[in-house]
Amino acid sequence: MTKNPLVRAMAAALLGAALSAPAFPALADIKDYRFELVQQEAKVGEAVIAVRLVDKRSGKPVPDAVVFAKRLDMAPDAMEEMATKVEQVPSTEPGVYRFKAKLSMQGRWRLSLAAKVQGETGTVEDKLVLQAAK
Numbered sequence: 001m002t003k004n005p006l007v008r009a010m011a012a013a014l015l016g017a018a019l020s021a022p023a024f025p026a027l028a029d030i031k032d033y034r035f036e037l038v039q040q041e042a043k044v045g046e047a048v049i050a051v052r053l054v055d056k057r058s059g060k061p062v063p064d065a066v067v068f069a070k071r072l073d074m075a076p077d078a079m080e081e082m083a084t085k086v087e088q089v090p091s092t093e094p095g096v097y098r099f100k101a102k103l104s105m106q107g108r109w110r111l112s113l114a115a116k117v118q119g120e121t122g123t124v125e126d127k128l129v130l131q132a133a134k
Contacts, residue, residue: 029122030117030120030121030122030123030124032055032056032057033053033054033055033056033062033117033120033124034053034054034056034124034126035051035052035053035054035097035113035115035124035126035128036051036052036054036128037049037050037051037052037111037128037130038050038051038052038096039130040130040131041130041131041132041133042103042109042130042131042132042133043103043132043133043134044103044104044105044106044132044133044134045102045103046100046101046102047100047101047102047103047132048089048098048099048100049072049098049099049100049101049111049130050091050096050097050098050099051096051097051098051099051111051113051128052095052096052097053065053095053097053115053117053124054095060095061093061094061095061096062095062117063094063095064094064118065097065115065116065117065118065124066115066116067088067097067113067114067115068114068115068116069112069113069114069125070086070088070099070111070112070113070114071083071086071110071111071112072084072085072086072099072101072109072110072111072112073109073110073112074105074107074108074109074110075110076107076108076109076110076129077107077108079107082104082105084101084102084103084104085101085102086099086100086101086111087099087100087101088100097113097115099111103132105132106132106133106134107131107132108129108130108131108132109129109130109131109132110127110128110129111127111128111129111130112125112126112127113125113126113127113128
């Protein structure tokens with residue numbers, strides 16, 4: 001062992017830092033993610049609805065998630081049975097997911113989504129409300 005006190009102090013500090021660091025980086029919880037509407041309003045008729053999947057810890061978009069459950073209905077206006085088909089369409093922006101749907105009438109529509117985030121266990125589930133207007 002060296003007798004240089006500076007080298008010994010640095011070695012002790014490095015050893016202490018190594019021992020106090022967690023063995024694995026902190027993993028995200030599935031609750032650390034959420035969907036948000038890019039726009040709160042859409043036109044009645046054929047519409048493309050864009051949502052962003054966000055890591056709440058960093059505020060950054062999350063690309064490459066697999067969205068596997070999607071439903072669009074008028075539950076916020078007490079018409080849950082008024083549902084429409086939702087089709088995922090390509091997006092050019094990482095972390096933004098786009099869906100094509102026919103909004104048959106004005107009012108509030110609820111978009112229900114479920115997705116798997118790469119490298120995470122569990123499912124991100126969210127319900128977003130958008131306004132359809134003429």
